[in-house]
Amino acid sequence: MPRLLKRWQLVLVIVLAIVLTVFIVMTSGQRESLTRVEEIVGDIISPVQGFMYRIATSVSQFFQSIAERQQMLKEYEVLKERVAQLEQQQLQMDEAIRENQRLKKLLDFKEEKDNFIVEGVRVTGKNPGNWFNTITIDKGSEDGITVNMAVINDQGLIGRVIDVGKNWATVRTIIDGQSSIAAIVERTRDNGMVKGNNTLTFEDGLCRMINLPLDSDIVAGDRVITSGFGEIFPKGILIGEITEVLDEERDMYKTAIVEPYVDFLRLEEALVIRKVDE
């Protein structure tokens, strides 16, 4: 019995193999048209195939989307890094351009004031707080900087040197409470003293010009410059502009509020006047 069974199986396999081989031969290579059997099978299978193809496609797309997402994430990381690099480069370029503009202004100013022998310095520190009354510069006694030298930039007077180290110095700005500068109103030629803003009770970056004659006709908008008295500051350096005149009858002098031309919040480079050629 098992032998018969085996023989039947073997016969079946051989028959099937022959049939399949015939099919293979018939369907291999290019054919003009499908066989009738194939057409019928195709007609039956086609909807099933379509259905399965849709399933397969959606599963494929699902996995593809995961793969694509991974790829996109990688690309995103690379691009993000690139953008950060470019932003950094852009920042450096902008900074270089701005520095160039500032230095050019300073140079123009220096050429304009050809009687000043100046030393270009960088601001390396400011005392803490919103308004900076003293600043530190990067040059000192080794570069010929001494106490009481005037410090200016293209906008106007910054202050004077009060302490000198070997390669650094501290500058008291004109808005510091202890600062006092002999000044003159450019239009009216009235003399006075420009002091820092301590007595204004709050620090707002302004100065006061005191000791102005009572008959002075100064008005808001008048420019204030150094008078050259006291021999610390050379004559004719811009200090600021009068914004308000305080005319109190009980006083013997007029007082004016002066807004400095220098932007003390954004100081980066400056010039120290070492000598003035007469």
Added chain:
Amino acid sequence: MKYWVVTAILLFNFIIQSTILPFLQIVGIQPYTLIVIVSCFGLLGGTGYGLFTGLAGGLLQDILYGGPVGLNALHYMIIGFLTGLLYDRIFTGRFIVPTFIALCGSLLRGLMMMAYLYFTRVSVSLNNGFTLVLLPEALYTAIFMPFTYYLMSLLFQYRFMKKKWHFRRS
């Protein structure tokens, strides 16, 4: 019942093979899980199981993938029948023997495919074909055998699966 189960397994395998496995390609080689399935049926169910699941699974691929009709059917039918001959003759153990059988089945299919290509006058270098395609394909396919064989052996513990295909006289 077992017909439905077998049909479901073959359809499930077809979907997996045409959708997920292309994404598991390693150096352009993807596994053929139908060899694993057919070998499992042959080893656990005998020649009848192997032969018919190989024939049906192969035909399904022939019709749905296109190409010469009967090629896959012939290959898988032969693999199924040969693995079925081992049913109850050898001790298959849990994993090692089935994996080796899947490896041999895959190599056999590769050789039959190369023979077909030879007869259709497609020039294939036997050496290159064996080292670059056949062997990696067989190894990759065999990796899937232990897990599949474990699941299939669990399935064959159900009584309805033990029912023989109708070769013997009733």
